[in-house]
Amino acid sequence: xxxxxxxxxxxxxxxxxxxxxxxxxxxxxxxxxxxxxxxxxxxxxxxxxxxxxxxxxxxxxxxxxxxxxxxxxxxxxxxxxxxxxxxxxxxxxxxxxxxxxxxxxxxxxxxxxxxxxxxxxxxxxxxxxxxxxxxxxxxxxxxxxxxxxxxxxxxxxxxxxxxxxxxxxxxxxxxxxxxxxxxxxxxxxxxxxxxxxxxxxxxxxxxxxxxxxxxxxxxxxxxxxxxxxxxxxxxxxxxxxxxxxxxxxxxxxxxxxxxxxxxxxxxxxxxxxxxxxxxxxxxxxxxxxxxxxxxxxxxxxxxxxxxxxxxxxxxxxxxxxxxxxxxxxxxxxxxxxxx
Amino acid sequence: xxxxxxxxxxxxxxxxxxxxxxxxxxxxxxxxxxxxxxxxxxxxxxxxxxxxxxxxxxxxxxxxxxxxxxxxxxxxxxxxxxxxxxxxxxxxxxxxxxxxxxxxxxxxxxxxxxxxxxxxxxxxxxxxxxxxxxxxxxxxxxxxxxxxxxxxxxxxxxxxxxxxxxxxxxxxxxxxxxxxxxxxxxxxxxxxxxxxxxxxxxx
Numbered sequence: 001x002x003x004x005x006x007x008x009x010x011x012x013x014x015x016x017x018x019x020x021x022x023x024x025x026x027x028x029x030x031x032x033x034x035x036x037x038x039x040x041x042x043x044x045x046x047x048x049x050x051x052x053x054x055x056x057x058x059x060x061x062x063x064x065x066x067x068x069x070x071x072x073x074x075x076x077x078x079x080x081x082x083x084x085x086x087x088x089x090x091x092x093x094x095x096x097x098x099x100x101x102x103x104x105x106x107x108x109x110x111x112x113x114x115x116x117x118x119x120x121x122x123x124x125x126x127x128x129x130x131x132x133x134x135x136x137x138x139x140x141x142x143x144x145x146x147x148x149x150x151x152x153x154x155x156x157x158x159x160x161x162x163x164x165x166x167x168x169x170x171x172x173x174x175x176x177x178x179x180x181x182x183x184x185x186x187x188x189x190x191x192x193x194x195x196x197x198x199x200x201x202x203x204x205x206x207x208x209x210x211x212x213x214x215x216x217x218x219x220x221x222x223x224x225x226x227x228x229x230x231x232x233x234x235x236x237x238x239x240x241x242x243x244x245x246x247x248x249x250x251x252x253x254x255x256x257x258x259x260x261x262x263x264x265x266x267x268x269x270x271x272x273x274x275x276x277x278x279x280x281x282x283x284x285x286x287x288x289x290x291x292x293x294x295x296x297x298x299x300x301x302x303x304x305x306x307x308x309x310x311x312x313x314x315x316x317x318x319x320x321x322x323x324x325x326x327x328x329x330x331x332x333x334x335x336x337x338x339x
Numbered sequence: 340x341x342x343x344x345x346x347x348x349x350x351x352x353x354x355x356x357x358x359x360x361x362x363x364x365x366x367x368x369x370x371x372x373x374x375x376x377x378x379x380x381x382x383x384x385x386x387x388x389x390x391x392x393x394x395x396x397x398x399x400x401x402x403x404x405x406x407x408x409x410x411x412x413x414x415x416x417x418x419x420x421x422x423x424x425x426x427x428x429x430x431x432x433x434x435x436x437x438x439x440x441x442x443x444x445x446x447x448x449x450x451x452x453x454x455x456x457x458x459x460x461x462x463x464x465x466x467x468x469x470x471x472x473x474x475x476x477x478x479x480x481x482x483x484x485x486x487x488x489x490x491x492x493x494x495x496x497x498x499x500x501x502x503x504x505x506x507x508x509x510x511x512x513x514x515x516x517x518x519x520x521x522x523x524x525x526x527x528x529x530x531x532x533x534x535x536x537x538x539x540x541x542x
Contacts (some may be wrong), residue, residue, distance in 0.1 A: 094408075096407070126458075134407045170413050170414075
């Protein structure tokens, strides 16, 4: 019995108009050869819908600079497929915000990584911070739900309270906080890396901020914070759903259990060679690794944890980035706060 | 006691303003053929207060920033607030130039009015807390802080001059008893041009 794919995150393009120091996908200005076209993506979305899709997230690169992005929006609107879009905000205008709303965008995720100095440094563009904030204000004015996304690193963890205040004021209604992971370019920028002490401070700050902004800014820690912690993200954490209910597809059609697991070892197949149904329903070693909880044994710092049978070491992408194997969470809010 | 004439009134006011004398290099008009444009000239610099809708004013001063309008409205607010203006008067005490001190200030060393970049303005306000609020009467400066020109000012909206020069006037900011000498903002128009009431509205 196969579960439905309820959550798909797709890299519509690897091309980006920024060159961020923490980019896990190593995105650059020029588009990868052989990327899926809007027409191909729309066929993929049809397949995903047939397999139970509930939440589609368009990620990148920067989706809005994809050559045939207008056609992609037209198709999504025509097929009535709701979606979330993640953007750095550089291309946002009133017209684009309205177009996204009309096309069925449910949420716009805008990356904001600090104050002007920090954000612009990380993003390598001295206007990117204001443009990101403007994207939030513009999307909000167009009637879109806007969530900011912050990758927390050594550079910005100390200003989370300042950032929460700012995001609320410019119009964000949600805020996802995720940890920098040593993959892609972040691997080469050790100045970004966090340690256990910093992680604990991040957790404490988020707990406090969730309390302060509970009525106006939905603050959530991402999966990479480890085992379920209602203090950080509210109740109902399902554990890592990569390969179980979640799928990632990269710009060239490679299907992965999660888009954060951009590693050749975990490519399940390519959408140009097989149907998504064939890829999803195959029973091979990679799929079992993600679906059979007995395969990944607890290791290292998680070895004796009583929560492991359910937690499975938290976010597999984080485990892989830090230890090159699954079975332990480099950062765990429960371990950090209560041990 | 002598009768008060225009001439001796000016002399009296100049004397009163002697501590406000500055040399200013005003930017010339783009189409100006006048070689003296851009040269430092003697002026009086005073500070006056006026109400303004700051976001609208920002867009008038930095028209290239239309794409940022939504953020600008959030940061600078859409309600009228009181702002300090630096006002430059010529030898005849006619207003020749004025600038919102949130956007620009007089640099004594360079003898110029230096405008901030739009990013500087926005980031400054973001760092100061925003949007700016209407000041309460208690925040009003004392009379000593203000130049003793009539304080009863008509206040209106910024308007763009009809010549497409992107120079703007804060239409209607002038003493009640004047007959239409508009305050010229962000422009280096000769004082005589200040009598030309703009006909096109940027609203």
